[in-house]
Amino acid sequence: MSIKLYDLVGKDPTRPFSPHCWKVAMALAHKGLEFESVPTSFTRIKHVENGASPLIPVLSDRGKIVWDSFAIALYLEDRYPDRRTLFGGPAGVATSRFIERWSLVTLHPFLASAALMDIHDHLAPEDQEYFRKSREARFNKKLEEVPVGREAKVVAFRASLEPLRGMLGFQPFIGGESPLFCDYIVFGAFQWVRVVSPFRFLDEADPVGIWLQRCLDLHGGIARQVPAAA
Structure with missing residues (x-):
């Protein structure tokens, strides 16, 4: 290949x-x-x-x-311009750049901190040592302290998704009637924690949770083939 x-x-x-x-x-x-x-x-x-x-x-x-x-x-x-477009043109590239920044600023900080110990436990021993040292330097605290209070903080995190939630009331994907790379940017963040953490970051009845399930079914269910963490 x-x-x-x-x-x-x-x-x-x-x-x-x-x-x-x-x-x-x-x-x-x-x-x-x-x-x-x-x-x-x-x-x-x-x-x-x-x-x-x-x-x-x-x-x-x-x-x-x-x-x-x-x-x-x-x-x-x-x-591969003859294949299905990821952006739908220059405007789609510009939109995806905005979504990328929104995801990094709005989604990643909470997801990374809340799932930190789950990620650590997901790693092989030789990687755990690297991960602990690098993340404790990044967060300036012990690894075990970082996710403390995630059960309370997830309420505010879910509320921060309102722009995405509201938009999905008009269309099935961020890209419109079908997904584009902007969908995969946001999907990647949720698939990250889905694979490593059993913590419920989303309510399954939430439009964002429903969209996530829709994304898991895309492309023959390539992402769903990796089961959620138990």
Whole structure:
């Protein structure tokens, strides 16, 4: 297979969990492109494609190496213009950039902190050591202290989703009648915590929860094939 996606995994190589890798996996499936998912742990990233990037996802396509999820999506759109569009034109690219920033500012901070210990427990021992050291430096506190109070904080987090919730009252996807890369940006964040944490970040009856279930069914259920954490 000529396309490889280096995919972040923990101790179970069949359960990729990176939100950014999931964006790319969904983009590849959207384009109808077959690819090989290469399970890659935190401590193995530095060896990917001779150290091409300190972070993943990294995509290898017939010798072309691309990293960063948004850059990969743009590459796929340009490299495979005859396949189903990820953006629907320049306006879709601009919209996706806004959604990317909104996701990083609104979704990721709470999800990352609330699921932090779940992510740690998802990792192999050699990665747990790296993860603890790097995340404790980032949060400036013990790993175990970071998720404290998530049960109370999730109420405000769900309330912050109102712009997305309201929009989904008019259309089934962020991209309109069918998904675009902007959907995969937000989906990646929720798939991240779905795979690693049993905590209920969303109410299943919430329009956002219903949209998430709709996304899990896309492309032959590629994302649903990885079961939710129990």
